[in-house]
Amino acid sequence: MEHTDYAALGERVYASKLPNGLQILALRRPEYSRQFAFFATRYGGMDLRFRGEDGTGWVDTPAGIAHFLEHKMFDTEDGNALEILAANGAVDNAFTAAHITGYYFEGTRGFEENLRTLLSFVSVPYFTPESVAKEQGIITQEIRMCQDEPETVAYYQLLECLYAHHPIRNQVVGTVESIAGLTPELLYACHRAFYRPGNMVLCVAGRVDPDRVADLAREILPPDASAAAQVDLGQPEPPGAVRPTARREMAVSMPLFALGFKGEPAPAGERLRQELVGQLACEVLLGPSSPLYRRLYEQGLVNATLDCYYDAAPGCAHLMVSGESRDPEQVLEQLLQEAGRLARDGVDEGLWERLKRAAYGGMVRRLNSLESTCIDLAQAYFEGEDYLRFPQRFQSVEREHVRQLIARWCTRERAALSLILPAGGAAQSRERR
Amino acid sequence: MQIRHKALAEGVELAVCQSEQFKTGLLSVTLAVPLAQRTATAYALAPEVLFRGSRNYPDMERLSAAADQLYGAVIGPGVRQRGESQCVSFLCSFIDDRYALDGTALLEPAAQLLGEVLLDPATEGGVFCKDYVAGEGANLADEINARVNDKRGWSIFRLTQEMCAGEAYALDKLGDAQQAVALGPQELWGHYQRLLEGARVIFYYGGSAEPDRVEQAVRRSFASLIRDRNTHLPCQVVARPGQGVRRVEEGMDVTQGKLAMGFRTGGVTMGTPDYPALLVCNALYGGTAHSKLFRNVRERMSLCYFVSSMLDAVKGLMVVSSGVEFAQFDRAEQAILEQLEAVRRGDFDQAEHQAAVRSVVNALLSRRDSQGQMEQDCVTQLLAVGGWTAPEELAAAVERVSPQQVAHVAGQIGLDTVYRLTEKEEG
Numbered sequence: 065m066e067h068t069d070y071a072a073l074g075e076r077v078y079a080s081k082l083p084n085g086l087q088i089l090a091l092r093r094p095e096y097s098r099q100f101a102f103f104a105t106r107y108g109g110m111d112l113r114f115r116g117e118d119g120t121g122w123v124d125t126p127a128g129i130a131h132f133l134e135h136k137m138f139d140t141e142d143g144n145a146l147e148i149l150a151a152n153g154a155v156d157n158a159f160t161a162a163h164i165t166g167y168y169f170e171g172t173r174g175f176e177e178n179l180r181t182l183l184s185f186v187s188v189p190y191f192t193p194e195s196v197a198k199e200q201g202i203i204t205q206e207i208r209m210c211q212d213e214p215e216t217v218a219y220y221q222l223l224e225c226l227y228a229h230h231p232i233r234n235q236v237v238g239t240v241e242s243i244a245g246l247t248p249e250l251l252y253a254c255h256r257a258f259y260r261p262g263n264m265v266l267c268v269a270g271r272v273d274p275d276r277v278a279d280l281a282r283e284i285l286p287p288d289a290s291a292a293a294q295v296d297l298g299q300p301e302p303p304g305a306v307r308p309t310a311r312r313e314m315a316v317s318m319p320l321f322a323l324g325f326k327g328e329p330a331p332a333g334e335r336l337r338q339e340l341v342g343q344l345a346c347e348v349l350l351g352p353s354s355p356l357y358r359r360l361y362e363q364g365l366v367n368a369t370l371d372c373y374y375d376a377a378p379g380c381a382h383l384m385v386s387g388e389s390r391d392p393e394q395v396l397e398q399l400l401q402e403a404g405r406l407a408r409d410g411v412d413e414g415l416w417e418r419l420k421r422a423a424y425g426g427m428v429r430r431l432n433s434l435e436s437t438c439i440d441l442a443q444a445y446f447e448g449e450d451y452l453r454f455p456q457r458f459q460s461v462e463r464e465h466v467r468q469l470i471a472r473w474c475t476r477e478r479a480a481l482s483l484i485l486p487a488g489g490a491a492q493s494r495e496r497r
Numbered sequence: 498m499q500i501r502h503k504a505l506a507e508g509v510e511l512a513v514c515q516s517e518q519f520k521t522g523l524l525s526v527t528l529a530v531p532l533a534q535r536t537a538t539a540y541a542l543a544p545e546v547l548f549r550g551s552r553n554y555p556d557m558e559r560l561s562a563a564a565d566q567l568y569g570a571v572i573g574p575g576v577r578q579r580g581e582s583q584c585v586s587f588l589c590s591f592i593d594d595r596y597a598l599d600g601t602a603l604l605e606p607a608a609q610l611l612g613e614v615l616l617d618p619a620t621e622g623g624v625f626c627k628d629y630v631a632g633e634g635a636n637l638a639d640e641i642n643a644r645v646n647d648k649r650g651w652s653i654f655r656l657t658q659e660m661c662a663g664e665a666y667a668l669d670k671l672g673d674a675q676q677a678v679a680l681g682p683q684e685l686w687g688h689y690q691r692l693l694e695g696a697r698v699i700f701y702y703g704g705s706a707e708p709d710r711v712e713q714a715v716r717r718s719f720a721s722l723i724r725d726r727n728t729h730l731p732c733q734v735v736a737r738p739g740q741g742v743r744r745v746e747e748g749m750d751v752t753q754g755k756l757a758m759g760f761r762t763g764g765v766t767m768g769t770p771d772y773p774a775l776l777v778c779n780a781l782y783g784g785t786a787h788s789k790l791f792r793n794v795r796e797r798m799s800l801c802y803f804v805s806s807m808l809d810a811v812k813g814l815m816v817v818s819s820g821v822e823f824a825q826f827d828r829a830e831q832a833i834l835e836q837l838e839a840v841r842r843g844d845f846d847q848a849e850h851q852a853a854v855r856s857v858v859n860a861l862l863s864r865r866d867s868q869g870q871m872e873q874d875c876v877t878q879l880l881a882v883g884g885w886t887a888p889e890e891l892a893a894a895v896e897r898v899s900p901q902q903v904a905h906v907a908g909q910i911g912l913d914t915v916y917r918l919t920e921k922e923e924g
Contacts, residue, residue, distance in 0.1 A: 072598075074520075074595065095518040096518065096865075097862045097863060097866050098859075098863050144786075146786040150786040150852055151851070152852075152855060153854075153855025153858060155785075155786075172862040173855075198799060201799055202802060205753060205820065205822070208753040209820060212648055212752055212753060315645070315646075315749055315750040315751065316643075316645075317643045317645055317646060318639055318643065320646075352557065353557075353558055353562045353565050354558075357557075357558075358556060358557050358558040361557060361632075364632060364635060367640075388639065388643065415562075418562055418565040421568055421598075422564070423569065424568060424569070425567075425569035425592045426569045428520050428592045429521050429590065431520050432519050487750065
């Protein structure tokens with residue numbers, strides 16, 4: 065199999081595309097005890113409307129279906145895949161995000177056998193009306209649990225403020241009502257539309273033999289090389305936020321907030337570069353060594369829970385700040401002021417050099433994790449880009465790019481603030497013995 | 498990749514795990530003391546104040562800039578509980594010299610920065626700065642009060658508080674919210690000086706540097722800490738529950754109930770002969786997706802959204818945590834206990850036993866792949882049993898555990914306390 069060396073990072077990645085369109089990426093890490101495999105499809109919680117199999121009409125599916133499908137994929141004719149892998153000592157799991165669904169396992173032995181299991185349960189659907197009904201009960205519990213998570217509620221409340229109709233507004237898990245109508249037929253249709261090898265990537269890392277991985281994938285996956293269904297993400301979004309603020313009361317000890325600045329999606333081939341510029345903009349605005357962070361912290365307006373990051377999916381991108389604060393409105397005001405100052409005066413050169421260096425170190429550190437690295441490689445592949453070329457991207461990014469992004473995105477018109485306020489969080493206690 | 502540890506003074510140890518596996522190096526200093534009501538808050542607060550600024554980098558912006566300069570070294574405090582010890586840790590993770598763009602050595606400056614934060618803080622009138630103490634006191638109080646936000650974590654926290662009432666274990670490692678806002682700079686300074694003088698000290702390094710180089714860097718940057726000390730770190734192991742199961746139920750504005758059940762392990766703890774069997778027993782009962790709790794209570798009976806068991810092997814506790822509908826509390830509790838009864842009877846087949854052994858072995862060997870986990874394990878073991886057992890060695894012992902041993906260990910496990918977090922009653 066062909067490979068690429070990334071000398072500055074000490075990495076080698078083997079890559080190959082099978083005739084059925086499946087991309088295989090293998091990161092050799094012989095010094096690790098574990099092997100990790102990640103099998104993902106470019107399909108997630110926001111891909112709700114797609115072109116039907118006859119190629120003419122559009123199919124609308126209920127919110128939460130990609131996540132529901134992820135849960136159901138673990139059912140096989142021979143039992144639950146989780147249990148099969150666990151019986152082999154491996155740990156496996158899956159996640160559904162807005163635009164990707166990934167399945168993975170990690171283990172220290174039986175890699176090939178586990179990989180067979182993974183490839184087979186993800187590619188062979190097996191649903192019955194009974195198993196779907198049962199899963200509705202389980203996922204209803206998961207939805208309830210999300211409803212009790214203040215961070216999750218704050219996040220989606222913010223997306224509803226920022227976006228008019230982009231499907232990222234939908235909760236990945238869906239709602240109790242939206243999943244109630246799911247049927248095996250609908251799940252099979254989504255599997256056919258998006259779980260085709262040409263829409264998927266298999267990324268492995270650790271002590272692995274890339275050629276064996278390719279052989280197994282060839283043997284187990286279908287030969288079908290057709291493209292995935294076309295997805296409709298709706299009309300382009302207006303540039304501004306649709307609602308400046310929203311609030312809700314929950315059992316929390318102090319106000320929690322998520323605030324966002326609506327941006328624009330990056331052009332093809334530029335997504336990782338925009339992500340880097342966006343991340344650096346976050347560091348400049350509100351990172352731990354920024355002047356504003358120190359001011360807010362010293363005023364007691366933010367604490368160590370504060371997080372500021374760039375977030376994007378096909379058709380949308382935004383900067384996001386979340387944390388706890390006694391006065392989130394004040395945080396937004398000072399942030400807008402600081403953004404105005406940076407847009408006018410530009411980024412301090414000393415700060416810029418330090419932040420770039422620190423961000424570079426952060427990306428090198430992330431490579432310690434097989435999980436993160438495989439997921440990053442897979443996501444970049446879906447964007448048509450090469451994740452491990454980040455040293456080159458660092459060289460091409462200048463502080464003027466960061467200034468421009470802040471000037472364009474971080475304005476009052478593009479800002480929204482989502483609040484979670486304390487409501488009767490104190491517990492009542494009863495005891496009996 | 499062995500861990501080599503040596504005493505630098507009485508009660509002061511250095512452990513080094515040399516390896517080129519990672520892109521980074523990790524250096525930590527842990528100050529361990531008995532968890533006590535009188536001191537817990539101060540010892541949790543002091544490290545937060547220290548990270549507000551040192552003499553040379555007197556505010557967060559400058560301290561953070563110094564870390565940025567070291568390719569974004571991640572530097573910060575952590576308060577951990579190990580059994581009934583409170584461990585005040587200072588950690589620094591920095592990229593390995595091999596990946597620095599300008600080829601500079603990073604271990605020495607990282608050790609120096611960490612040493613400076615601990616031993617040369619920013620001061621006012623010879624004690625901590627007043628604003629820093631007030632600000633961090635308020636933050637610590639907020640953090641303690643915010644425990645309630647994570648409902649699963651809260652239910653486990655409340656369970657252990659109730660179950661171990663009267664034992665040091667029940668104290669919050671973060672201390673008390675009211676004390677946190679009341680502590681003044683002078684008082685906190687006094688506490689911190691006593692921590693530096695009296696705590697057991699463990700230095701840990703994982704990364705590519707030679708042990709000699711590490712020792713030199715540590716001796717240079719932490720000279721005043723490397724002095725003899727004699728600290729006893731007791732941990733009261735209660736082998737069996739008292740008479741009758743203790744039950745606590747609390748109401749809160751939640752949509753899903755949380756059930757947490759606390760067990761005593763019959764005196765089996767890390768370092769005792771039955772410890773490998775306890776690990777297998779926990780995995781078989783509720784530690785994995787192949788466990789009895791997962792397959793029966795969650796999958797077959799659909800009684801819980803999640804249910805799993807976990808151990809505190811230093812204290813000798815097992816906790817089962819689950820998310821259930823309010824109406825299912827009784828049935829879920831009963832089902833969870835029935836599964837334990839089945840393990841005690843030896844009612845499990847070869848496949849279940851083997852899956853449990855494999856999953857424990859896998860988890861142990863996987864620890865090698867994380868610098869942070871290796872640090873955790875090494876510090877825990879040095880504190881709890883005074884020595885280091887490699888994961889491979891423990892894994893080999895786990896492979897030898899028989900089904901009879903698992904049933905025997907399960908027979909020692911006794912239910913102590915049940916905690917339910919349920920919906921708030923109207924009115």
